[in-house]
Amino acid sequence: MSEMTIHLKIWRQARGEAKGRFVDYTVEKVLPEMSFLETLDLLNEELTRQGQQPVEFDSDCREGICGTCGLVIKGTAHGPNPKTTTCEVRMRHFRDGETITVEPFRAGPFPILKDLVVDRTAFDRIQQQGGFVAANVGSAPDGNAVPIPKLDADKAMDAASCIGCGACVAACPNASASLFVSAKISQLSYLPQGGPERGRRALLMIGQMDREGFGDCSNHGECEAVCPKEISIENIARMRREFFKGALGGHDRKAATGD
Amino acid sequence: MSKILDAKIPSGPLADKWDRHEMECPLVAPANRRKFTIIMVGTGLAGGGAAATLGELGYNVLNFCVQDTSRRAHSVAAQGGINASKNYQNDGDSVERLFYDTVKGGDYRSREANVYRLSQLSMGIIDQCVAMGVPFAREYGGTLANRSFGGVQVSRTFYARGQTGQQLLLGVYSALSRQIAAGTVKMFPRHEMLDLVVVDGKARGIVCRDLVTGEMKRYAADAVVLATGGYSPVFYLSTNAVNCSATAIWRAYKRGALFANPCYTQIHPTAIPQLGDYQSKLTLMSESLRNDGRMWVPKAPGDKRRPADIPEGERDYFLERRYPAFGNLVPRDIAARASKVECDAGKGVGNTGFAVYLDFADAIKRLGRDVVADRYGNLFTMYEEIIADDPYHTPMMIYPAPHYTMGGLWVDYNLESTIPGLFVAGEANFSDHGANRLGASALMQGCADGYFVVPRVVAGYLARGGLGKVTTEHDAFGAVEDEVRRRYDALLAVKGSRTVRDFHWDLGRVMWDKVGMDRDKAGLEAAIARIRELREAYWHDVKVPGDAADFNKQLEMAGRVADFLELGELMAMDALAREESCGGHFRAEHHTPEGEARRDDENFMHVAAWEHKGDGQAPARHVEPLVYENIEVKTRSYK
Numbered sequence: 001m002s003e004m005t006i007h008l009k010i011w012r013q014a015r016g017e018a019k020g021r022f023v024d025y026t027v028e029k030v031l032p033e034m035s036f037l038e039t040l041d042l043l044n045e046e047l048t049r050q051g052q053q054p055v056e057f058d059s060d061c062r063e064g065i066c067g068t069c070g071l072v073i074k075g076t077a078h079g080p081n082p083k084t085t086t087c088e089v090r091m092r093h094f095r096d097g098e099t100i101t102v103e104p105f106r107a108g109p110f111p112i113l114k115d116l117v118v119d120r121t122a123f124d125r126i127q128q129q130g131g132f133v134a135a136n137v138g139s140a141p142d143g144n145a146v147p148i149p150k151l152d153a154d155k156a157m158d159a160a161s162c163i164g165c166g167a168c169v170a171a172c173p174n175a176s177a178s179l180f181v182s183a184k185i186s187q188l189s190y191l192p193q194g195g196p197e198r199g200r201r202a203l204l205m206i207g208q209m210d211r212e213g214f215g216d217c218s219n220h221g222e223c224e225a226v227c228p229k230e231i232s233i234e235n236i237a238r239m240r241r242e243f244f245k246g247a248l249g250g251h252d253r254k255a256a257t258g259d
Numbered sequence: 260m261s262k263i264l265d266a267k268i269p270s271g272p273l274a275d276k277w278d279r280h281e282m283e284c285p286l287v288a289p290a291n292r293r294k295f296t297i298i299m300v301g302t303g304l305a306g307g308g309a310a311a312t313l314g315e316l317g318y319n320v321l322n323f324c325v326q327d328t329s330r331r332a333h334s335v336a337a338q339g340g341i342n343a344s345k346n347y348q349n350d351g352d353s354v355e356r357l358f359y360d361t362v363k364g365g366d367y368r369s370r371e372a373n374v375y376r377l378s379q380l381s382m383g384i385i386d387q388c389v390a391m392g393v394p395f396a397r398e399y400g401g402t403l404a405n406r407s408f409g410g411v412q413v414s415r416t417f418y419a420r421g422q423t424g425q426q427l428l429l430g431v432y433s434a435l436s437r438q439i440a441a442g443t444v445k446m447f448p449r450h451e452m453l454d455l456v457v458v459d460g461k462a463r464g465i466v467c468r469d470l471v472t473g474e475m476k477r478y479a480a481d482a483v484v485l486a487t488g489g490y491s492p493v494f495y496l497s498t499n500a501v502n503c504s505a506t507a508i509w510r511a512y513k514r515g516a517l518f519a520n521p522c523y524t525q526i527h528p529t530a531i532p533q534l535g536d537y538q539s540k541l542t543l544m545s546e547s548l549r550n551d552g553r554m555w556v557p558k559a560p561g562d563k564r565r566p567a568d569i570p571e572g573e574r575d576y577f578l579e580r581r582y583p584a585f586g587n588l589v590p591r592d593i594a595a596r597a598s599k600v601e602c603d604a605g606k607g608v609g610n611t612g613f614a615v616y617l618d619f620a621d622a623i624k625r626l627g628r629d630v631v632a633d634r635y636g637n638l639f640t641m642y643e644e645i646i647a648d649d650p651y652h653t654p655m656m657i658y659p660a661p662h663y664t665m666g667g668l669w670v671d672y673n674l675e676s677t678i679p680g681l682f683v684a685g686e687a688n689f690s691d692h693g694a695n696r697l698g699a700s701a702l703m704q705g706c707a708d709g710y711f712v713v714p715r716v717v718a719g720y721l722a723r724g725g726l727g728k729v730t731t732e733h734d735a736f737g738a739v740e741d742e743v744r745r746r747y748d749a750l751l752a753v754k755g756s757r758t759v760r761d762f763h764w765d766l767g768r769v770m771w772d773k774v775g776m777d778r779d780k781a782g783l784e785a786a787i788a789r790i791r792e793l794r795e796a797y798w799h800d801v802k803v804p805g806d807a808a809d810f811n812k813q814l815e816m817a818g819r820v821a822d823f824l825e826l827g828e829l830m831a832m833d834a835l836a837r838e839e840s841c842g843g844h845f846r847a848e849h850h851t852p853e854g855e856a857r858r859d860d861e862n863f864m865h866v867a868a869w870e871h872k873g874d875g876q877a878p879a880r881h882v883e884p885l886v887y888e889n890i891e892v893k894t895r896s897y898k
């Protein structure tokens with residue numbers, strides 16, 4: 001239970017302002033078992049008491065599943081530890097007296113709303129293009145009617161674990177959303193239920209990704225390295241195959257490319 | 260005067276009620292559906308499922324949530340699984356058995372007809388989710404896998420690793436995405452409903468705050484559905500997400516909807532214990548762990564040896580000892596209270612003494628590390644990250660934590676509140692779980708309400724007609740918006756000395772100590788007095804920074820905590836009025852010689868529903884008698 005002093009260099013940007021800047025803060029009495037966000041809570045309590053503006057950041061579940069939180073900590077999306085979300089980062093991974101920079105997830109398609117909060121609704125718009133199975137309520141056959149090999153179900157589940165946090169975009173030098181998009185396309189391509197809409201789905205989702213201004217994937221692999229849910233970059237290769245199959249299948253190319 | 264509430268349960272045999280009711284519900288012709296607007300507050304399994312389904316049917320749906328996208332509603336955090344009476348394991352499960360287990364698990368304080376409907380609909384949920392591409396766990400043969408959960412002797416829980424809620428919610432999210440593209444559902448993320456607008460006695464709209472710009476906005480509709488989840492954060496520390504709140508249902512209560520059984524809260528037995536007062540939440544360790552984990556404490560009080568150094572003979576596997584038939588799989592209320600009893604007797608472990616062990620050594624020996632890792636790997640990783648200890652080698656330390664609220668707005672069989680046109684679904688209503696919810700039944704209720712019940716009953720309401728045109732220009736909207744504005748301006752104007760969190764923390768302590776796992780008259784009276792003091796102090800001394808017309812998390816929280824400071828008092832009043840112990844409500848004055856809950860069926864076999872009578876006035880307590888025609892009411896026993 002040794003208390004630490006932590007210096008924070010935090011990105012501050014007012015709402016509607018095009019430019020922001022780093023501001024230095026010091027937080028005392030940080031315990032190693034505290035979470036990183038609880039340290040920011042502590043800072044905000046202090047700032048509020050002093051009549052200053054607290055630092056805005058997003059979080060909800062605080063246990064690594066909702067995908068709301070997302071900060072670039074010490075230059076890495078979700079912080080230096082692999083396989084963790086921002087809210088799961090604990091202070092025991094930092095040294096007493098350390099200076100930590102804290103930035104939002106930066107990417108053109110993720111405009112900053114205020115301080116560390118960004119707008120990730122571009123992900124929703126991609127999903128709306130085809131990240132679903134068109135199965136109306138009331139028409140479903142028995143759950144065991146179509147057996148699915150365990151390995152396929154497991155692979156679908158691996159891909160479905162994506163929490164939509166956007167770290168992959170923030171880490172990519174091209175701000176590509178390929179890992180995110182490929183996770184959804186892969187999940188549904190492993191399941192028979194996703195079959196009928198496969199080609200169309202890939203074309204439409206990839207088309208929307210381009211329209212939102214996300215960059216191309218050039219296989220840097222930074223996305224996979226920061227992904228808290230270990231979404232594999234192999235999904236991107238699979239997505240490409242789905243795209244070509246869709247294109248060859250004569251699906252609606254126009255909708256996909258937006259022209 | 261106290262009213263007797265009419266639940267409008269359809270007549271006829273239990274098994275036919277819902278089918279007949281569906282047949283009798285008037286319908287809206289497809290071409291007319293888009294002329295109706297429905298406000299759906301909440302994008303969890305209940306709200307999102309209902310919004311998507313109503314969209315599929317062709318209604319015009321306005322869907323709201325506080326998160327930045329609908330895919331993050333708190334349903335996402337559910338770990339363990341979802342029940343359905345499929346009997347895929349051929350272990351004797353059936354609609355009847357799930358019905359029986361749920362009514363018994365709820366300690367005979369839920370409504371038979373609702374629970375039966377839930378059991379019937381459970382099967383369709385699994386089919387629907389599979390069709391939507393939810394990757395449930397499967398056996399090598401390709402069929403769906405099941406696990407067991409507490410309080411039952413069959414294996415009926417469907418799961419997707421330890422992320423069942425996430426996968427079910429992503430199913431809802433994808434259905435919503437499809438409807439948004441189709442233009443039937445309009446999504447309003449980062450919009451918090453702050454009040455309900457009632458016109459001519461009917462729910463006709465809401466007032467929201469745009470959480471990005473701070474702008475107040477009005478929305479009008481033909482019906483309003485609240486599916487806003489539970490209110491466990493009234494305890495400050497709980498397993499819920501930090502933005503979960505009672506605000507939507509509390510505002511509706513203040514506009515005339517009755518609040519049922521507010522004191523019924525579920526304290527979950529297996530959460531990571533509290534470590535310090537900096538903490539913002541407690542992390543749940545899924546109930547599924549009790550399938551393979553064994554709970555124990557040292558036999559001798561004050562034994563501070565490391566768990567590995569405590570020999571088998573000096574350990575007390577207290578659940579197995581007290582409840583040999585169900586062992587570690589007793590329902591939550593029983594497991595939680597049993598842990599508290601051990602800790603109160605000085606046998607608790609860890610630094611604080613408020614923890615018990617959940618041990619996997621036997622399971623690892625029996626099944627091998629890989630199988631255990633496959634079942635619970637993500638939970639073990641989560642635990643290790645927080646506690647810095649490896650549960651494969653050292654038993655987990657766990658302690659009960661506020662988790663789920665069985666109480667909520669009172670609704671009839673149609674999920675309609677006492678305000679016509681205001682429907683309430685999912686955890687936000689009180690309807691299906693009585694005084695204690697069984698594991699994996701909340702996801703079931705959320706999906707049943709969302710996919711199946713709400714679309715049907717709301718259509719029935721709309722089809723009955725009689726709804727004049729109302730727009731946001733109506734005076735009622737202006738009046739409500741002004742009230743909301745004044746309230747938020749007032750919070751900002753206090754400029755006191757203590758933060759919102761300071762007050763929330765204090766409230767949480769009172770709730771946990773006095774309105775928590777065991778309650779008594781003196782404690783509840785003290786809690787009521789203390790909460791009143793806190794509320795008074797809040798409006799004189801809270802310090803909320805920033806402006807109303809800006810992104811302002813502290814202001815959001817300030818509004819929610821103001822509501823918790825009122826709700827907490829009602830919970831204590833309800834607990835005080837209920838002079839019995841049942842399920843999660845344990846009154847120290849009412850127990851058997853063995854320390855088990857003692858119900859008083861003669862005087863309390865009813866739902867208590869509270870009516871707001873104005874600020875500073877005592878609310879009125881009404882009742883809905885519970886009638887058991889199909890189940891024999893017994894003393895709940897898991898021995």
Ligand SMILES: Cc1cc2nc3c(=O)[nH]c(=O)nc-3n(C[C@H](O)[C@H](O)[C@H](O)COP(=O)(O)OP(=O)(O)OC[C@H]3O[C@@H](n4cnc5c(N)ncnc54)[C@H](O)[C@@H]3O)c2cc1C
Binds near residue numbers: 303329486686
């Ligand atoms: C950690 C954890 C694990 C759990 N595990 C299980 C499990 O394994 N099995 C099981 O059956 N149950 C489990 N539960 C319980 C279950 O997850 C919930 O009861 C259920 O998901 C609630 O669903 P819902 O749709 O009613 O509400 P939620 O999913 O909570 O959704 C509420 C929605 O309402 C919105 N909202 C709230 N207030 C407002 C407002 N004022 N304005 C606008 N929008 C608002 C929110 O943004 C959100 O979209 C678990 C719960 C927790 C906390």
Ligand code: SF4
Binds near residue numbers: 162169180223227
């Ligand atoms: S792929 Fe990984 S990093 Fe990208 S959004 Fe999904 S979970 Fe986040």
Ligand code: FES
Binds near residue numbers: 066068
């Ligand atoms: S707050 Fe939910 S993942 Fe971090």
